[in-house]
Amino acid sequence: MSHPHDHVTEQLSEYLDGELPVSARESVDAHLSGCAECRRLIEDLGSIVAAATTLPDTLPDRDLWAGVAQRIGATRATVTPFTPPVRRRFSFSVLQLAAAGILLMLMSGGLVYLARPHDDRGASGVTRAEPSAAAGDALTVSVANAQYDGAVADLERRLKAGRGELDPETVRVLEQNLGAIDTAIEQCRRALEADPANAYLTNHLVSARQRKIALLRRATALTTGS
Amino acid sequence: MRTALTLLQVDTPLTARPATDRMDDVALAAAGDVRAFERLYRAHLPRVHGLVRRMTAGRDADELTQDVFVRLWQKLSSFRGESAFSTWLHRLAANVVIERFRTDTTRRQRHVDGEGIFESLPGARSSGDLAMDLETALEKLPDGAREIFVLHDVEGYKHQEIADLLEISAGTSKAQLHRARMILRRHLRPASA
Ligand SMILES: [Zn+2]
Numbered sequence: 001m002s003h004p005h006d007h008v009t010e011q012l013s014e015y016l017d018g019e020l021p022v023s024a025r026e027s028v029d030a031h032l033s034g035c036a037e038c039r040r041l042i043e044d045l046g047s048i049v050a051a052a053t054t055l056p057d058t059l060p061d062r063d064l065w066a067g068v069a070q071r072i073g074a075t076r077a078t079v080t081p082f083t084p085p086v087r088r089r090f091s092f093s094v095l096q097l098a099a100a101g102i103l104l105m106l107m108s109g110g111l112v113y114l115a116r117p118h119d120d121r122g123a124s125g126v127t128r129a130e131p132s133a134a135a136g137d138a139l140t141v142s143v144a145n146a147q148y149d150g151a152v153a154d155l156e157r158r159l160k161a162g163r164g165e166l167d168p169e170t171v172r173v174l175e176q177n178l179g180a181i182d183t184a185i186e187q188c189r190r191a192l193e194a195d196p197a198n199a200y201l202t203n204h205l206v207s208a209r210q211r212k213i214a215l216l217r218r219a220t221a222l223t224t225g226s
Numbered sequence: 227m228r229t230a231l232t233l234l235q236v237d238t239p240l241t242a243r244p245a246t247d248r249m250d251d252v253a254l255a256a257a258g259d260v261r262a263f264e265r266l267y268r269a270h271l272p273r274v275h276g277l278v279r280r281m282t283a284g285r286d287a288d289e290l291t292q293d294v295f296v297r298l299w300q301k302l303s304s305f306r307g308e309s310a311f312s313t314w315l316h317r318l319a320a321n322v323v324i325e326r327f328r329t330d331t332t333r334r335q336r337h338v339d340g341e342g343i344f345e346s347l348p349g350a351r352s353s354g355d356l357a358m359d360l361e362t363a364l365e366k367l368p369d370g371a372r373e374i375f376v377l378h379d380v381e382g383y384k385h386q387e388i389a390d391l392l393e394i395s396a397g398t399s400k401a402q403l404h405r406a407r408m409i410l411r412r413h414l415r416p417a418s419a
Binding site for chain 1: 260263264268271272273275276279280288291292295296299356357360361375382385403404407408410411415
């Protein structure tokens with residue numbers, strides 16, 4: 001007995017999830033062998049389910065810890081205080097930091113996505129970006145490499161020269177953040193070596209590099225007061 | 227000044243979720259150690275935020291994420307280690323979101339109207355990356371269908387677990403999941419639906 005099309009359509013999610021009893025499963029199998037529309041539907045549903053398992057974790061676009069700490073009644077001392085340089089010539093630095101921070105958030109596009117190991121994606125049969133478009137992105141990145149390296153080297157040189165003017169706590173937070181960004185850049189770079197056409201990784205690399213430049217700029221602005 | 231510090235600390239390395247729970251931090255935080263609790267917060271924030279953001283389609287996601295960690299702080303001492311800490315935390319996070327859905331009348335209304343709103347929207351332009359398009363399409367799902375899709379297909383919950391969380395039958399959970407997938411397909415593959 002062949003089931004009517006609409007009835008089978010309603011069962012395809014359970015079929016896909018292996019939750020149909022054997023008899024119902026066999027009916028669906030029989031219908032599928034003769035219905036191209038249902039075969040296409042189940043293929044689509046399968047790719048949606050596969051894509052759902054690859055969605056990356058996310059971070060908020062602002063740090064939420066201070067608010068949590070306040071609400072759980074944590075004492076001020078447990079929230080690492082930001083200590084701006086005390087000398088008068090740095091009196092604009094906090095404003096500068098805030099302005100640069102807004103720029104930084106705009107550049108990193110709000111949400112910072114954390115990629116799961118990219119093998120995950122490869123195995124899921126998820127549709128990738130067109131290779132030609134992705135290759136174009138990769139090209140842009142490699143062309144930008146020289147400029148990027150130059151800008152970073154220049155900023156690092158200026159930061160090193162002015163480092164003594166920075167508060168030790170600021171230096172600590174700065175180094176922690178630079179280390180985190182460098183790790184992200186390195187992981188991205190390595191993942192891209194294995195999968196050069198991955199547009200997602202390319203975008204992430206570009207955004208991590210932009211964050212590094214922005215952070216270095218903010219830090220050097222602190223040392224020069226300009 | 228707090229703002230400046232916050233901006234300095236937004237960066238986190240590109241990492242997979244923590245492979246193991248740091249049981250020592252769980253115990254320390256349960257005993258009132260705020261620094262240990264902050265480490266737990268940092269380790270679990272990406273996963274919790276992802277869950278909350280997807281379940282809520284981004285609305286109030288930051289505020290609800292904070293609610294989750296405040297609740298975690300209050301409830302930590304009741305964690306008995308019967309399941310993995312991360313599993314326990316994610317269930318707690320899902321509960322915080324679900325409670326909000328229940329008390330928010332605007333959202334309740336959307337439960338009812340949601341699909342109509344969705345259907346009036348033009349199909350989004352495809353980015354060529356199904357996972358990215360799926361993120362966008364998820365935001366347009368009616369709340370009820372989206373909750374179940376996120377819990378089942380993204381987070382890997384079973385229908386019976388979802389039924390217990392949402393106080394519905396497993397059959398309703400299955401039906402809503404199918405509905406969610408079908409709406410998503412209509413959005414992601416407008417030509418074939
Ligand atoms: Zn059919």
